[in-house]
Amino acid sequence: MKMVLSPITAWPHDDVASCLMTCIATVLARHGHDPRLVLGANWDFYYAPGDFRREEYYYPCRFADLARCIMPYHPLSSRWHAPASAAAGESEVKDAIRRGTPALVAVDNYYLHFRPAHRDVHAAHLVVVYGFDEEAGAMYVLDSTPPGYNGPLDAGELRAARGSGNPLDDRDTFFATAPVAHRWLEIEVNGPFPALTREWVAGVVDQNLRRFREAPPGPAFSGQDGLRRYLDDLCARAATESGDGAALEELYVVGWAVQGTTALHAAFLMTAGRLLGWDRLSEAGRRVDRLAHHWTALRMMGAHGLKAPQDMAPRLRHRAALLLGDQEQALLELQWLLRRG
């Protein structure tokens, strides 16, 4: 039997968005939605201490449902599947495709011939599987991350990538050690999406601002104050580390999710601003984009500082202060926008 879902389109590479975002974007585009207007509506900071996993698709979640965390303003839900075996994993993905649902499948880059890390570096990555050809022994795979891949892939190759233990790798300590374990993510669209109007966008911005200003009780870092406390805590840990770089590895991974969310929200504001003829919204979006670029500096300081975290800590602290200051201004700008229109 052969079945290949269509249309399936690659999300143009955005260097600060993770494979999780690009895979979800493919699902949204398949349903006829502009991914920027869905993935980017939410802007948030949330992190529960110790939660991070060494996966490119890691995303810190307030709720069990990942889709609800990333896209709370749209009728979407998601479920991570954890099949017990390779056979079960393949069977579940084929069933999803038979239902017309592309599967977002976790893989280890080490086993995929089209990834630059092939037979070189272990790293947990996410791709879209959208078809199968049992006679040819192939699965259809889309990877939007450069160099990119779109087409049939030997089923055995995908099986190996899905079953990897993703062992510790001295050349990529950020995304190794989290077992891939045949997992896959299903995204469900549960109803019509809201129309893009000024009122809807204003409501979205208002809810985002409330989350930033109202930190919930509990140990998690949340909102603007939570971000400040998280960066304080991280810089303090880096300053006292003996050299294993654990705090900076966490910064790189957790920071990617925050950076991607921030950059996508900037794209949301600027795209909505253009479509609605609302220039001040686009201008506020540009301020948010600046924050995504602060995260580049922070994350790369983390990556380059792994061997000497104590030396990097003061510079990290300085950059964190700049980020927090600019983020406060961006929040004020959005508040002012809601008042003025």
Next chain:
Amino acid sequence: MHVTHEAFVMLDLASAFNNDGISYPENVADGGFNVWGNTFPADELPASRGVVEVAGVPFRFPPKEDGQLNSVVCRGQVLEVPPGLYDWIYVLGASERRSEDWVYLHYASGAVDPEWLRLSDFWPSAPHFGEVAAFRCRHMHYPRHVQADMGPVMWRQRVPVPRQEALQRLRLPDNVAIHLFALTCARSPGAAAERARQEAQ
């Protein structure tokens, strides 16, 4: 030594170079643009130490030989500029993921202004900040292999010099994501003539 052209001054960055971001296919482990040791392919870039023109602006291209430093990773360094009136500072560079930061321009008058330096990612991508792609390569060098279908990009960006006063030096941002391979200052001939006329009055 800085090289002066009729309308441009190509800065000599040799003493500021602190990283090797270019390698030959025969020795891809030479240097590392980013923390993973990726490098630009030397055989797809202009001649070592030669002058190359990108969209009408000449640059002095850095050395590419094994072991040679050829780029500035921004860590807050100060770069001296031959004092003069300029309109733009042109840059050949790239970022590890897109980034933007302030460069502080110091003028002979003592005035200091921050101006934006914005550079897109070196991975194959669109120019997020509207730069010109100076060199879009076909191969990316990894520490153990050459990746054939994924070429890094070196961008031509520019930083404005708004004051019609003599520029003396600039301070780079403390941002290790931003890498500079060459800088060229574009003179402001109209401003020079006007200032001379005003001073003569």
